Amino acid sequence: MTKSKIEVKKRTIAVDPLFSPRPARIIKTKQMTENEKFFAIKFDDGKPLGQQPGQFVQLSIFGVGEAPISVSSSPTKPERDIFEICVRKVGTFTGALHKLGVKDKLGVRGPFGRGFPVDEFKGNDLLIIAGGLGIVPLRSLINFIIDRKRDFGTVTLLLGCKQPKERLFTDEIAKWEHMTSINYACTVDKADPEWKGNVGLITSLIPGVHIDVNRTYAVVVGPPIMYKFVIAELIKKGISDKQIILSLERRMKCGIGKCGHCQINNLYVCKDGPTFTYAQIKGLEEAL
């Protein structure tokens, strides 16, 4: 038999852009600390991001790549077409992002994941515990609650960070402090000469707070090391596992529950989370 040399036609088919980012532009930046920078971002098409507090986006700089970043602004913000982030410079992507300034372009995919269960929070008090960068996604929730005050009870905000100079959103927090619906306490691991506040781990603030455990949700976001200790304190206080909400950080590449990087046992953090109740992840060895 002679060899058949018939060329089979290759075809190129246009597909729906599953991994294509939406074009956006930086409209404001602010260096918040030595390593953390704030960005306000607006989509070229003028449409809002449409996020829930606690969701994240995949930011994209072509030539560098993508990285999952928490959204820090509330969907109730009056400028609906703008969303805000605050990013620590830790790796290649965040290093490149920090070099960008006003008018620079970047791509955005998302929002992804399940945000904080704000509908369940309605009619309840909230104990919000933020460690370090945890305040970034929690700022979205706090502003959401402030803007819809009538739906929620009192908010107790506990803030912790390593040093006073690492505190984020200090101007905004100063405003929150004066609100009657917000109780506020802050601690640092290590004080500097000007610091007049608490010194110690964030767990030291928990025993002193007055909450009605039956109608309080605790929302905890911070570095992985913080969770175990904070949860132990909360349980001591008598809060149920179902009323402790956490947000977990994981490596994420796709944001749509396929690439496998963010998987904890059978859960995909990008899709099933990043927010979970403690009841959901209790006992999952790789979770905390």
Place this chain on the structure above:
Amino acid sequence: MRYLYLEKKDMPEFVAYLKKNHRVAAPVKKENQFVFAPIEEASEMSLEYIPTILPPKKYFLPQYETLGSFKMGATSMSQTAVEVEPTVLFGVHTCDIEALSCLDIVFNEEPADPYFIRRKKSIFIIGYECMRPCDEYATCITMDTHNPKAGYDAMITDAGNRYILHINSIAGLDLLARAPFFKKGRDEAEIKAELLKLREEKKKRFEVSLKAGYRELNKVFKKSYSSKLWEELGKRCLSCGNCTAVCPTCYCFDIYDEVKLDMAGGDRNRMWDSCQLEEFAMVSGGENFRKDRSSRQRHRYYRKFDYPVKKYNKFFCVGCGRCTRTCMAKISLVETVNELTKEYKNDKK
């Protein structure tokens, strides 16, 4: 849908017929192993083969693929397109066909993956039924993947002096029914009966190597998470990622940018990744959620025998045995699962 006879001498003509409008990829011998590769004629392929080095998933989810191209400084990809080539995958084992149906579930889950789906639509699958187990590493008899069930356009079964061809899809019927050399059976029921008899006989040749049965396997894994065995595997594992690369149901991927040399633009690509590699679950702050090889090995096994059962009600191990054949540290799936089964049964006593 239809059962036909194919004379063995007509195989070259069959392949030539398919070649008219399609690229045909089939198992081809490569040194002492096999690979799926495009063929020109039937004589190049080896239908009696042990599982190929890489499974046919490479035609659906290539090792590398471009998701789109970009210009530096731009924010949207200039083109999101997938290149497809009408292909017939010829001689696919039933285990690999089952594995493709696993990938099908994953990539069709919302949001569905257009790249995978487009490729899938352009590929015909013509299976080749195994009449004996590949080797001692294959566990298809336990995973219930030794017989053709679904997921193929046509299936070839060796019936001794001739082949039986089962056409199993409308697309398969369109492709094959008009081929000149098929002989219709006198009665389709008769061919079906012949197939059943062949399968009864072949079952005797398959030795069961796993000590847990299909129904018991998931129960074993429910109790095995804290087994000491994982540490044992962790000590031996080289963390090379071979097992996941050759696994027909592993689909984890990385997304990365590749800048062209002129620095004017580049491609955003997707590449196979492996949960066995150290940095797989590491976040940029340095925290690694599966930093030990033992936890990564456990993760791999649980992604086959437990997590997908919870998520899709389906095992993602099809019993092909590739992970065992390829492992440089000789980590054996049969030994691992049997050891866990032993622990499970001892605990129950």
